[in-house]
Amino acid sequence: MTGWREILRKAPNWRAILRTTPMRLTLRLVVIFTVISIAGFAATWWLADKEFREAVEETLERRIESLADAGDADDIARAVFDAAGRSDGEHMILRYDRGALSIGNYRGPLPEGRLREAMLEDDDNDVEGSYLLLTEKVEGGLLTAGQEASALRNLREVFWRVLVFTLLPTILLAALGGVVMARRAARRSAAIDEALARLTAGDLSARVTQMPGPPDDLARIGAGLDRLAAAQQASVSALKQVSADIAHDLKTPVQRLSVLLEQAAARAPEIAELDKARAEAEGIVVTFQALLRIAQIEGGSPRARFAPVDLGALARTMAELYEPAAEESGRSLILMVRDAAWVQGDRTLLGQVLAKLIENALRHGAGPVEVTVEGAMITVADHGPGIPDDERQAVLRRLYRLDRSRTTPGNGLGLAMVDAVVKLHDGKLELGNNAPGLKVVVTLKSASPGRMTDM
Structure with a gap:
């Protein structure tokens, strides 16, 4: 009987581990968990981004409305000029475009659209970085207000860090746990496979060794296989013993019959049937000897x-x-x-x-x-x-x-x-x-x- 230590020495390879049911179930659960987690992160990020943009948009709208309420186009231009002078371009930009005239603390190009995020750069006004911009039509032109979007960028970084430092380790730990369980299951399956291979090859003494750990489905299958093999071995052994006993017990009487037929044929050579009977008896003796020989060979002596x-x-x-x-x-x-x-x-x-x-x-x-x-x-x-x-x-x-x-x-x-x-x-x-x-x-x-x- 193969010992459990020998089974452990024959550790299953990675392909065998990947083909085990526990590993496949683990991988499927990891995939499901990953998809659900990423979907949850994506939904949370979308909601957070949406709330942030709406809050910034509301702030920029109020700023534009307060400037647009200054009066006509000249009043708006003066109001924008004054407000831009008091604002720090690193955090807030204001700009009023009327024809070819641009007034404000940012003179560089602006992307098209109403609410958008853009990278701006203006060395003269210390403007550089990502901004959320809102542009509205007002008296005489277009009024643009922008707020620096570092908070949005920081929010993205936070989400990425959460994703990397929580989701990925969880996935790796789950996969590692699946590998551990799969290796244990693969070793148990290897013990069962080896016993089945030996039984198939005719070694009815093969058994599944006692498996360590708490009983599970594989342990119950192994125990059931051992019971089946024991019953089969007992049945075959009994059948072989009966065959050997019959062959052994009948060999001597048949040999005696053959001798008697030979003596009878010598005394009455004119009876041809005696020679035929003697030949048949000799054939029976040869058959019994062959059966006994096969039984001895199968016994392993x-x-x-x-x-x-x-x-x-x-x-x-x-x-x-x-x-x-x-x-x-x-x-x-x-x-x-x-x-x-x-x-x-x-x-x-x-x-x-x-x-x-x-x-x-x-x-x-x-x-x-x-x-x-x-x-x-x-x-x-x-x-x-x-x-x-x-x-x-x-x-x-x-x-x-x-x-x-x-x-x-x-x-x-x-x-x-x-x-x-x-x-x-x-x-x-x-x-x-x-x-x-x-x-x-x-x-x-x-x-x-x-x-x-x-x-």
Whole structure:
């Protein structure tokens, strides 16, 4: 059972964290919070700006009205001249335009419009900066009053500071909290994924380790998965034990039956049915022995005999053994070894894997049988009818045979034994299409660099 410390050591990467539900929910909440906060700030700023402008506009309107009430155009001009002389251009500007004549404490250009904000500059009158300007038509021309807009600028700065120093840290803290929760959830998900992967690969002893912290949905799912795996393991173990017991208990009586039939055939050779019965009994014995062998392999006992195995040398040995059989059937056996690797395993069992695959190719295939060893991958291919896509997993079951193979010798245990041996070596078995024919690929784990050999 994998320990929790090992799960922590296998810390999930950022992509895995971003794909977790807590992280996605956090990001969505952060986005919603950000949009709402920015909208709230924007609405508050708009209201504050509107109130400020309205207040300034009202002040400027009163100032213009008081100057416009001075009388005719000449009176207005004198009033503006006097008021402009008393006003500080840095804070308030007054200007009366009548034709080409401009009177006031600002002589520079003015933007068009009634109420507007503009950058003004007039060195002669110490005017420089941003002003809110209001222009009204009065007797004889246009009267403009302006107030320095530093208060509005300061208000903007305050809002930006609030936005930067409150909203952004809040977003960052929320995102950081989401990362922490997502990492915790990702580690728990990794423990569940690892257990599922091992269960899928046939390791029914896999369990989700005890998760730290308070119980949550993932902890309950992990506990439920453990209960399911325990029940499945108990069921499969019971089934295997029953199968092994049946095979073991029946092997001796069937062997005795075979001996008795052989003795009977020796005494009465004229009875042909006795030879057929003896052959059937021998076939039953072989089947029982194969079932027992598969049960032993699945139990993992051969792991104690694991040692380094040279796949290239093993493939050459098996090719030499089966070349005569291939020639007798009018076919050829082609072996190609490229950079063959060493693997940690049982040499006898791996030899049986090659033997079973070559025998199947010779028995059910057509054309040359091609055996390729490249690194830690073994490929056996033929050019026969192959196996339909929808039956490639079924042929790995015990005693399963294709309809067209039921009239040929065999017990339907060859590929089941190959699959059991490959799983024992933590390898991978794939049945593919050789177009035409069957291509079987066995991928094992390298124990050390191989040697380059070409045949």
